[in-house]
Amino acid sequence: MHLSAPLYRLKREARLLSREAGIPLAAALDRIAAREGHARWSLLAQRVAERSxxxxxxxxxxxxxxxxxxxxxxxxxxxxxxxxxxxxxxxxxxxxxxxxxxxxxxxxxxxxxxxxxxxxxxxxxxxxxxxxxxxxxxxxxxxxxxxxxxxxxxxxxxxxxxxxxxxxxxxxxxxxxxxxxxxxxxxxxxxxxxxxxxxxxxxxxxxxxxxxxxxxxxxxxxxxxxxxxxxxxxxxxxxx
Structure with a gap:
């Protein structure tokens, strides 16, 4: 699995997106996950954990x-x-x-x-x-x-x-x-x-x-x- 950036940087992007777009952090995390090819952040995090x-x-x-x-x-x-x-x-x-x-x-x-x-x-x-x-x-x-x-x-x-x-x-x-x-x-x-x-x-x-x-x-x-x-x-x- 190849990500566009390390997981901790994707989390930072999500926090920034949450502030800029005025959306809950959970929704911002899911948007970042979708961009990386996963339906939800929890699925992305699980895959990363398996290969961490x-x-x-x-x-x-x-x-x-x-x-x-x-x-x-x-x-x-x-x-x-x-x-x-x-x-x-x-x-x-x-x-x-x-x-x-x-x-x-x-x-x-x-x-x-x-x-x-x-x-x-x-x-x-x-x-x-x-x-x-x-x-x-x-x-x-x-x-x-x-x-x-x-x-x-x-x-x-x-x-x-x-x-x-x-x-x-x-x-x-x-x-x-x-x-x-x-x-x-x-x-x-x-x-x-x-x-x-x-x-x-x-x-x-x-x-x-x-x-x-x-x-x-x-x-x-x-x-x-x-x-x-x-x-x-x-x-x-x-x-x-």
Whole structure:
């Protein structure tokens, strides 16, 4: 299935159409879906979900892995991380989202739009506290089953509080916890503003925004996004 633009951009078009045409968002979404060859937005979203990057990437994760999902703003990195949480739940695992960027109702609304309803919703834990740090994450995940997937949104914000250990220490603690517990930890990460897509189609590890030192070998894989394209790399290894 080929779309004229990534799904998140089609949603933006629908929101703009809704405002300009004075029609409900649901009607605008259906108009965009019709243009893409589907009778309703729900059918288009279902087809996309079946072929989504998250559905393809998640089965490659192994218990205990540390994952980076990185991009410049507006490229869909948080969306992909939430889709990975949903993929984990669909596979029968529990999931957790720790975010310092969004309030609870925003995350719940985004997950519901992705299909996290009913029994699936019961598999999710959500933490939007200002106290999020490695210690809190490990405490909330204590006793989790192998394969539990936790999204941390986002990596750099763990480095902003003066009353918590530095980023290197926190990530090292979380890496050791992931190995012990079998949890999969997915860190949403910023890409530095110096990254220029005109010079390089996709960012890489060298483009991560890291104000303070961080040993990237603590991560197993990194997923980079730009303009609807995606690349998975082994940290310190060749692209896959």
């Amino acid at each position: 990057p998250a559905a393809l990437i998640h089965p490659r994760f192994r218990p205990g892995e540390m994952i980076l999902v990185a991009a410049r703003p507006g490229q869909g990195k948080t969306l992909l991380a939430l889709e990975l949480a949903l993929a984990a739940m669909k596979a029968g695992n529990r999931a957790a989202v720790f975010t310092l960027e969004y309030v609870e109702r925003e995350v719940e609304a985004r997950l519901e739009r992705l299909g996290a309803r009913g029994a699936l919703k019961d598999l999710l834990a959500l933490d939007c506290s200002d106290e999020i740090c490695s210690a809190r994450i490990m405490e909330r995940l204590q006793g989790c089953a192998p394969g539990t997937l936790a999204v941390i949104d986002y990596l750099q914000i763990l480095d902003q509080r003066r009353d918590t250990p530095n980023l290197q220490t926190q990530v090292a603690e979380l890496s050791a916890f992931a190995r012990r517990s079998g949890a999969v930890l997915v860190f949403v990460s910023q890409v530095d503003r110096s990254y220029d897509p005109a010079l390089k189609p996709l960012p890489d590890l060298a483009d991560l925004r890291l104000p303070n030192p961080l040993d990237l070998s603590l991560f197993d894989r990194a997923v980079f996004l730009q303009a609807g394209r995606l690349r998975v790399v082994q940290c310190g290894g060749e692209g896959k």
